[in-house]
Amino acid sequence: MSQDPVLVAYGSKRGGTAEIAGWIAEALRSEHIAAEARSADHVQSLDNYCAVILGGALYAGRWHRDARRFSRRFAAQLRTRPVWLFASGPLDDSADRSDPGKIPGANAVRKAADRLDARGYTLFGGRLTPDARGFPASAMAKTHAGDFRNRERIIAWASGIAAELTYQLR
């Protein structure tokens, strides 16, 4: 399909969300949709992208700063393209099982989705490595280290987006 690529932009501090963005872009490409994962703070323009998936890690109940800034900076262009949002945070399996609205930070993502007229938004579990540096991450890692990113669910979510885009771009 000769179509502008889908941008998967991310805000990530320790790489876990960046990796999710990479999995999403890979899943889209495996469905024959061109896609690029890029750090949200490195994106200069949306002119050459047909759709945007924007994700960010959750820190202290907030969506990563780069995701928030991106959503404000490109608000007008985002409203004219298909957009999906995601966040990655909980260091347990709550993102996979409970009402996402109860996860600290989820509300901010839902509000951004409303503001941008997004087609959808979701939450994924997060990852904190046992050797995380800096306070309070190192202290949290003593009790909460682990990888709670459900790759299967992430890829299924991306496949749903691929199906919508394929239908639309036909």
Ligand SMILES: Cc1cc2nc3c(=O)[nH]c(=O)nc-3n(C[C@H](O)[C@H](O)[C@H](O)COP(=O)(O)O)c2cc1C
């Ligand atoms: C200091 C700190 C605060 C965090 N606050 C939240 C939070 O409010 N809500 C949440 O769901 N996850 C929270 N997390 C978990 C992170 O969102 C999770 O580790 C995520 O995968 C980090 O993504 P990154 O590797 O892309 O930076 C926090 C983690 C740390 C270290």
